[in-house]
Every structure is written in structure tokens, then in C-alpha cells.
Amino acid sequence: EVSRLNGEIMLRQVNFSYTKEQRILKNVSLKAHKGQTIAIVGPTGSGKTTMINLLNKFYDIDSGEILIDGENIDNMKRSSLRRAIAMVLQDTYLFSESVRENIRYGRLTATDIEVEQAARLANAHRFIKQLPQGYDTVLTDNGGNLSQGQRQLLALARAVLAQASILILDEATSSVDTRTEAAIQKAMLNLMQGKTAFVIAHRLSTIRNADAILAVKDGQIIERGTHQEL
Numbered sequence: 035e036v037s038r039l040n041g042e043i044m045l046r047q048v049n050f051s052y053t054k055e056q057r058i059l060k061n062v063s064l065k066a067h068k069g070q071t072i073a074i075v076g077p078t079g080s081g082k083t084t085m086i087n088l089l090n091k092f093y094d095i096d097s098g099e100i101l102i103d104g105e106n107i108d109n110m111k112r113s114s115l116r117r118a119i120a121m122v123l124q125d126t127y128l129f130s131e132s133v134r135e136n137i138r139y140g141r142l143t144a145t146d147i148e149v150e151q152a153a154r155l156a157n158a159h160r161f162i163k164q165l166p167q168g169y170d171t172v173l174t175d176n177g178g179n180l181s182q183g184q185r186q187l188l189a190l191a192r193a194v195l196a197q198a199s200i201l202i203l204d205e206a207t208s209s210v211d212t213r214t215e216a217a218i219q220k221a222m223l224n225l226m227q228g229k230t231a232f233v234i235a236h237r238l239s240t241i242r243n244a245d246a247i248l249a250v251k252d253g254q255i256i257e258r259g260t261h262q263e264l
């Protein structure tokens with residue numbers, strides 16, 4: 035059940051539009067090797083989210099190719115892609131169930147011990163232990179009784195458990211306290227170890243640590259390189 039993909043990703047001259055009127059991605063080509071972290075930066079509406087959503091086959095592209103481990107995703111099942119790609123978005127859906135079950139959602143067969151190990155790796159264990167019932171604390175609908183930073187730590191724990199070979203992270207833009215911020219940064223680094231990661235990056239530290247940075251504007255990659263090069 036665990037993803038066996040290496041996580042080599044290639045986009046070749048991808049063109050994409052949501053509607054006939056407007057082309058959103060224009061001739062996007064990129065390559066990510068196994069284990070690399072790619073930071074995607076660019077103004078709002080430039081196409082960053084669209085680019086990563088295409089990896090999940092949420093939409094059909096107009097032309098071009100998207101390959102994972104050399105295979106066109108047209109020939110891959112959505113269910114295999116879902117297992118291979120873990121997503122940590124700005125707003126992760128949390129259920130009105132216990133913290134434990136919310137983390138377990140990453141892999142339903144995980145034992146309680148595995149859930150706790152994942153939470154430790156994601157740096158979430160400390161705040162969870164401080165909740166009234168620890169791992170058994172029941173969340174209100176969509177985690178309303180947690181801060182945004184804490185919700186993101188749970189999303190990271192869920193992603194650790196998923197053991198996916200490809201990671202997509204959309205860094206939160208809203209401010210969190212410095213301690214949670216540090217916990218999230220460390221969790222992200224742990225999580226990205228050995229995986230191919232695309233990070234829609236808002237923090238300079240993330241951009242600095244990336245193997246490559248793609249600057250996107252109006253649906254095109256206008257610059258690429260490392261932090262030193264750009």
C-alpha cells in the first residue's frame with residue numbers, strides 16, 4: 035500500500051487552461067530529481083497552485099506531458115497518484131474526531147505507536163500532549179479549537195504517516211507564533227528528507243534551503259536557479 039515511486043518528476047512544455055478564454059500555464063517545463071526540494075515563488079494568481087494540482091491529475095492539460103518516474107500520468111491511476119503524493123496545504127481539513135484519528139487519516143492501518151512516532155517527527159507531539167486529553171482530544175469541526183499553526187503541524191504528521199515519495203507543501207502565509215513557526219520549519223525539513231518536494235514558498239529560509247527555485251509569473255517560469263544564483 036506504500037508508494038513505490040521514486041518521485042522523479044518532469045513537465046514538458048505543459049499548456050493548461052481552465053476555460054477556453056484564458057490560458058493559465060504556458061509552456062511550463064521542469065524537472066525534479068528524487069529527493070530534491072523545489073521552491074516555487076511568484077505573485078498571487080501566477081499559477082503556482084495550478085502547476086502542482088496538475089501533478090495530481092485534477093485537470094486534463096491542453097498539451098505537453100507530465101511524467102513521474104518516466105511514465106506519463108495519463109497512464110497512471112488517480113488512486114496510485116494519491117498514494118504517491120502527500121499534500122500539506124494552507125488549510126487542511128480536520129474531522130471532528132480525536133487528534134489520533136485525524137493523524138491516522140494519513141494511513142488508516144497505522145497503529146497508535148506509528149501515529150505517535152509520526153507526530154514526534156512532525157514536531158506536533160509536544161503541543162498534543164498539552165491538550166486536555168492529549169491524543170484523545172476531540173477536535174471541533176475543522177479543528178476550530180486549534181491554532182492555524184497547530185492545524186498545520188497535524189497536517190504534517192498526517193503526511194509523515196502517508197510515506198509518500200512526493201510531497202507538496204503550501205507554506206502558510208498567516209503569522210503563527212515563533213515557537214510554532216520553528217516547529218513547523220523543523221517538521222518540514224524532517225518530512226522532506228529523501229522525498230521529492232514542491233514547496234509554494236513564502237519564507238526566505240525555505241527558499242534558501244531549496245535545491246532549486248522556480249520563479250513563476252503569468253503562468254510561465256521566468257527564472258530558475260538556486261538562491262545564490264538568483
Ligand code: ATP
Nearest residue numbers: 052053058076077078079080081082083084085250
Ligand atoms: P496564490 O498565490 O494566490 O495562491 P497562485 O500562483 O497559486 O496564486 P493559481 O491559484 O494557480 O495561482 O491561479 C492561477 C490563475 O488561474 C488565476 O488567474 C486564477 O484566477 C485562475 N484559476 C485558479 N483556479 C481556477 C479554477 N478552478 N477555474 C478557473 N480559473 C482558475
